[in-house]
Amino acid sequence: MLTLGIDPGTAIVGYGLVRENQDGSLTAMDYGVITTPAGQPMHERLLTIHDSLTQLLALHQPERVAIEEMFFGKNVTTAITVAQGRGAILLTVAQARVPLFEYKPNFIKQSISGYGGAKKPQMQEMIRMLLGLDVIPRPDDAADALAIAITDLHSARYSALY
Numbered sequence: 001m002l003t004l005g006i007d008p009g010t011a012i013v014g015y016g017l018v019r020e021n022q023d024g025s026l027t028a029m030d031y032g033v034i035t036t037p038a039g040q041p042m043h044e045r046l047l048t049i050h051d052s053l054t055q056l057l058a059l060h061q062p063e064r065v066a067i068e069e070m071f072f073g074k075n076v077t078t079a080i081t082v083a084q085g086r087g088a089i090l091l092t093v094a095q096a097r098v099p100l101f102e103y104k105p106n107f108i109k110q111s112i113s114g115y116g117g118a119k120k121p122q123m124q125e126m127i128r129m130l131l132g133l134d135v136i137p138r139p140d141d142a143a144d145a146l147a148i149a150i151t152d153l154h155s156a157r158y159s160a161l162y
Contacts, residue, residue, distance in 0.1 A: 001019070001020045001063050001064065001153060001156060002017060002018070002019045002020075002029065002060065002061075002062045002063050002064075003017070003018055003019075003020075003062055003063070003064045003065070003066055003149040003152045003153050003156075004016070004017050004056065004057070004060065004062040004064070004065045004066070004098075004149060005017075005018065005065075005066045005067075005145040005146060005147065005148030005149030005150070005151075005152065006053075006065065006066070006067045006068070006089055006145055006148065007068055007141045007142075007144040007145040007148060008067060008068060008082055008085050008086040008089055009081075009082055009085050009141065010036060010042070010045050010046070010049070010081050010082065010084060010085035011035065011036055011038060011045075012033050012034070012035055012036075012139070012141045013033060013034040013035075013049055013052075013053070013085060013089070013141070014031075014032075014033050014139070014140075014141030014142045014143070014144050014145035015030075015031060015032060015033070015034065015053075015056060015142065015145045016028065016030075016031040016137070016142055016143075016145035016146030016147075016148070016149045017029040017030045017031065017056075017060050017062060017149065018131070018146060018149035018150055018153060020153045020156075020157070024157075025132070026130055026131055026132075026150060026153065027131065027132075028131045028133060028137070028146060029060065030060065031137055031142040031143075031145060031146055032142050033139055033141050033142055034048070034049055034052040034053065036048045036049065042081075042084060045085075046084060046085065046087075046088040049085055049088045049089065049092075050088050050091070050092050053088075053089060053092045053093075054092055054095075054096070057092070057093070057096045057098060058096075062098060063098070063099075064098065064099050064100075064101060064152055064156065065093045065098050065099070065100050065101070066100075066101045066102070066103060066148045066149055066151065066152030067086070067089060067090070067093075067100065067101075067102055067103075067148065068102070068103060068104075068105060068108065068144070068148055069102045069103060069104045069105070070082065070083060070086065101152050101155065103148060103151050103152070103155075107151065108147050108148055108151045109123060111147075111150070111151040111154050111155070112126045112127065112130070112147050112150060112151065113126050120140065123143070123144075123147060124136045124137070124140075124143050127143055127146050127147050127150065130150055131146065131150075
């Protein structure tokens with residue numbers, strides 16, 4: 001099974017494609033970021049995200065897409081901006097007719113590290129180990145997207161039992 005994990009944003013959108021192999025091991029197929037220029041109008045940034053994600057979906061044809069749910073902190077402006085990017089992502093995935101699954105940040109941390117309050121360095125090292133990589137994936141947004149994809153594969157495996 002191939003899952004595309006997405007770490008939403010507008011300036012940077014992380015993506016990570018992870019395949020679960022027949023033996024249950026995981027392989028990172030591709031990962032990286034979609035970036036948009038800071039001075040670019042929002043509607044153009046959203047179009048860049050849409051177009052880039054459409055290309056990724058067509059190229060890799062994942063069976064599932066997983067995205068991180070919104071976490072509302074104290075910065076409302078940032079939350080609104082991320083929500084706009086997230087909306088463009090949700091629409092793009094819906095247009096591609098790929099099943100979409102959403103996960104809360106603490107659930108992702110629990111799934112990867114066994115602790116819902118894990119810090120970023122611990123998460124990154126676990127991602128490296130779970131995927132058998134020589135180095136921690138960079139940038140951070142791509143590593144986060146890989147964690148989301150791994151979480152989805154774990155959840156799919158668990159759901160298949162019931």
